[in-house]
Amino acid sequence: MLNAIHSFLLYLSSIDRSDETITGYSKDLLYFNRYLENKYNGEAYVDEITSEDIEEYLFYLKETKGYAPASRQRNLHTLRSFFSYCYKKELVLRNVALSVERIKLQQKERNYLSEEEVKLLISAIDHSLIRLVVQVLYMTGLRISECVNLTIDDVDFNRRVIHVVSGKGNKDRLIPISKRLYPLLLEYREHHRPETGSLLFFCTKKTGMLSPVYVNAGIAEAVRKLGWRKKVTAHVLRHSFASQLVKNQVSLVQIQKLLGHSSLNVTGIYTHTDMDQLSNAVDSL
Missing domain, CATH: 1.10.150.130 (Tyrosine recombinase, N-terminal domain)
Structure with missing residues (x-):
């Protein structure tokens, strides 16, 4: 064996x-x-x-x-x-x-934040670098590991894309930098990124890197400050990105490419319906 x-x-x-x-x-x-x-x-x-x-x-x-x-x-x-x-x-x-029969899994909708909740979360984060990373996660759908491992060359300001190298499943993908995100990243690169020998795009002067644990700790602190009982992590921001795109009627195929999913079945879990949407649906009859 x-x-x-x-x-x-x-x-x-x-x-x-x-x-x-x-x-x-x-x-x-x-x-x-x-x-x-x-x-x-x-x-x-x-x-x-x-x-x-x-x-x-x-x-x-x-x-x-x-x-x-x-x-x-x-x-x-x-x-x-x-x-x-x-x-x-x-x-x-x-x-x-x-x-051997497959294990039956209960299908659960993923926890996610509304756009208004994301704004509140961002405003409650005191650490400027963690605040920027949270904005990046929400506006790109990056996994936290993909985000903190981005190098300077991976963020292409000329083409306005982020190049994810060897994401989950060893797959590369390109993510466009939105009009809202572009000036935030440019401001960080030009004025706030510390001078260090690190090749990582997001880094601190002390370590030359940024750990997922540190980012999640900053998010958790903001959640406590807001008095929320829900659990919010960096991965919840990825869910929030996908859910917001679904709400804006972006096709699942496009969302699949942005998230780097190998199957549409995985992307389909983000087709949330909240009570407002359900109410509008029945009111249309």
Whole structure:
């Protein structure tokens, strides 16, 4: 089993899967292997694993470890990918994970802020750099990791685009800089960005970088100041960006490209409907 896992991870690297993806798969598979070793009191062999082993493992994750449905479904996805690789390499006779039923997930609408709430949040942030990053997140839909890893060259003022290099899934994409955002970024670059040897666009003089934890801490402080009970993070601003575009009747295909989603099914979760929209809908009859 361990040899098969090692080969699988090398394969993922050879097809340019992101480091984050490979790390996630590695953790899932090594944890599954440890479970099997404890269950059978010895080494696990990939060609001896059954669908019952996988079903019992998923039950263990639920009852003993308290994993949420989404986490258990992620583990099943990992195992399906792993056994698909093993089948192609003739390490097993069939993909035993395919016969295991998918975990039913409750579809939840993503938490997001209205445009007015975003304005209130921005006004409540005292730290100028965090305030700018929050504006960037809301006006571009960038993931926080993508935002803090932008280099000076990634922000193209001549073409007015942000170049996201190796985003989630190792995909690059271009995001236009809006008319509202352009002067904010230019003002920061010309007058407020500290002189440092760092190549990162958003940086502090002390460290030459800006961490996602630091940004989220600044957002959390502003939320406390506003007296809000809802949880707001940098990722909520990405949801807010997408939700606002949907509200403005931008097509899902365009939103998909801006967010860097591989599937329209993922983008579709942002088609929120609030009570005002529902009221207008019934009033139209």
